[in-house]
Amino acid sequence: MPPDARRPAGALESEILRVLVAASEPLTPRDVQKRLAAPLSYSTVVTILTRMHEKGRAARYREGRSFRYAPLTDEASVAAERMSAALGAGTDRATVLRRFVAGLAPGDEELLRRLLEPGGDQ
Structure with a gap:
């Protein structure tokens, strides 16, 4: 570097x-x-x-x-904490989430949809 x-x-x-x-x-x-x-x-x-x-x-x-x-944690948990903090820092959560989803890599939006379905995290 x-x-x-x-x-x-x-x-x-x-x-x-x-x-x-x-x-x-x-x-x-x-x-x-x-x-x-x-x-x-x-x-x-x-x-x-x-x-x-x-x-x-x-x-x-x-x-x-x-x-x-x-x-006492793993990288995925730390990343999730950071994402939650960034979301909490915005005043318009819907816009923050919309822009986050718009910036996802191909396939990640579908993965997110599956995870949001009932039982999707299993």
């Missing part, structure tokens, strides 16, 4: 959440740092993990002088 390029909001948290979800056990910040695709500083990893813990997205377990972290 070029030095002047910025990641989208929540991208670092999503990357770290993917690492935690893929792990079979709670990880230290150093473990997380080693498993990330793109390099991040140790302090950045600690900051993101601390924020995730404060938001209730990661459990934190003390181990000596350090902590281990495990996921």
Whole structure:
């Protein structure tokens, strides 16, 4: 990523959440740092993990002088929270939803219709 390029909001948290979800056990910040695709500083990893813990997205377990972290949610749940927050921020919910549906990729509108039908989430 070029030095002047910025990641989208929540991208670092999503990357770290993917690492935690893929792990079979709670990880230290150093473990997380080693498993990330793109390099991040140790302090950045600690900051993101601390924020995730404060938001209730990661459990934190003390181990000596350090902590281990495990996921309390998954990426789909975080994305759904963000979508709900964006919808709640608008004053005209119908227009926000209409524009959201208009911007869906081909096939997603039909998937959304099926999910909205009774029993559609099974």
